[in-house]
Amino acid sequence: MAFENPSREAIKQLLMNTRTIAVVGLSDKPDRTSYMVSEAMQAKGYRIIPVNPNANGPILGEKVYGSLTEIEEPVDIVDVFRRSEDIGPIAEETVRMKHKPKAFWLQQGIVNEEAGQVVAEQGIQVIMDRCIKVEDSILLPKK
Template structure:
């Protein structure tokens, strides 16, 4: 099954129904893309949950070592990891009952997409969540 991006209208609907975004690979360094994108999304009103085993807190939120450690529901799992690391993240996203697996710009994994899709998740790959949100839900 070849991956196809959801329509822009579908992505807009998904973002409108999102409040909690777990960010796998969120750096605690303010000059990193993952930090800048997550900070911007936080400023738009989304709750950003850092998944980084090497930090205690990022953007004022407690860091978790894995998705399984997050003690509440997550809408989107946003991934800032190299493509080859995405299949296990997709498996965890399915296990925690996330709604969406979002692989950031430059990240593409057919295997992760298949795992997530079979687990009932919407999949978005190789797109920047901040850019999509800015275009589809300008405030």
């Protein structure tokens, strides 16, 4: 059966109940989409936890982690800015996190149904090919 994203209402409820977003592939370069999206989400009040093994120093004022499994605190959403073919290991890492996230979110243009299945089998909601900033702006314009 083909993958289908949750309903808009389910995504709205997820975002309403989200405080912390781990962003895999968050660049330290302000002209990158991952930076711009994360900066906008941070400005709306979400806590951003950067995950980038190649970064040197903080991004958006937050400590950077080399992997999801290094994060000790609860994360509501794992938001991924990586190519579709690179998602498998990130899904595996997501299910090994100390605290299970509510959702595994693949940004616009990113789809990997096998990886999504790995995460979904652990009871984690999966969203693919959607921009978290766009969805938040549409569904929660005044948060």
